[in-house]
Amino acid sequence: MTHNRPFAQVDVFSAIPYRGNPVAVILEADDLPDEEMARIANWTNLSETTFVLSPTDPSADYRLRIFTPHRELPFAGHPTLGSAAAWLDAGGRPRNEGRIVQECGAGLVDIRRGADSTAGSTETLSFRSPERLRSGPLEESFVQQIAEALHVDRSEILDHQWADNGPGWAAVRLSSAAQVLDLRPDFSAIPDAKLGVVGAHPPEHEHEYEVRAFVPGVGVAEDPVTGSLNASVAQWLIGAGLAPASYTATQGTALGRAGVITISHEDESIWVGGATTVCFRGTAFA
Known part of the structure; x- marks a missing residue:
């Protein structure tokens, strides 16, 4: 029934606001x-659209489907934090103070509110990274294809790894953030790739790494800021x-955005966080 x-x-x-994802x-x-x-997600044409449902697990606050x-x-990471922010903004109350439990296809995901969160439109939220579904080094033939797609010499890829916690990420490390930002890739030979690239900022920089996420296989040439990738890369x-x-x-940065992702390793878990702002509120006719 449509309503x-x-x-x-x-x-x-x-x-x-309007500089993240x-x-x-x-x-x-x-x-x-x-x-x-699926039709709505195709129509919004964002990297992800989410749907909040009642949980099936009694320990969860809500269930999330991500398209x-x-x-x-x-x-997916940024949909997890954005959906939690929207749920709180709409009056959602977690079962446990300061801790939200999301049920999704990857299981239960813990989300916590930052100390500087407010009752208004802006929340600082972090999620506990789910376990990777696949890890270990990439196949050498795939690394060579990645080097060709990035227009770098194979020797410039310092390390590589499967970093898949659901979306299917592969990741490579280059020598510097400047090299990451200079990339102008062509994935026509590997159109289904879901690739993260990371490089270190110089020591005097405010932040440690620059990350880029290329996902032509899901219809998004480059994702602006990516929680799942940063989680598995961490x-x-x-x-x-x-x-x-x-x-x-x-x-x-390469897309004119200003994304900042906070990583923290605590008690054998990786927490991935950042600011969230509810920019639009309204109704969907669906």
Whole structure:
């Protein structure tokens, strides 16, 4: 049955509204058919559109379904934080103070509110990274294809890793943030790639790393700011001793955005956080 449902569009991972990554969130979506969710996500044409439903697990506060313009994902980072912000903004009250539990295709995901969160439109939120579904080094033939797509010599890829916590990420590390920002890739030979690229900022920089996310396989040439990728990259880099236990990364610079992602390794878990701002509130006719 078609009717008006609460709707929000939330900017994620930037303290400056409209400089992060937007997600469309439709609440009260329990009776919305799968094909209608997919059609709406294709129409919004954002990297992700989410639908908030009643949980099936009694320990969860809500259930989330996440769609790109072309397919459903079991988990994604910026939709997780943006949907939690929209749910709180619409009056959602977690079962446990300061801790939200999201049910999704990847299982239960813990989300916590930052100390500087407010009752207004802006929230600082972090999610506990789910375990990777796939890790370990990439196949050498794939690394060579990636080097060709990035227009870099194979020797310039310092490290590589499967970093898949749901979307299917592969990741490579280059020598510097400047090299990452200079990339002008061509993925025509590997059109289904979901690739993250990371490089270190110079020591005097405010943040430690620059990240870019290329996802032509889901209809998004480059994602502005990507929570799932930063989560799995942090698991890789910190686990391998290549990064400190806590750091901040920037993403979206090449697209004119100002994304900042906070990473923290605590009690054997990686927490990924950032600012969220509810930019639009209204209703969706669905």
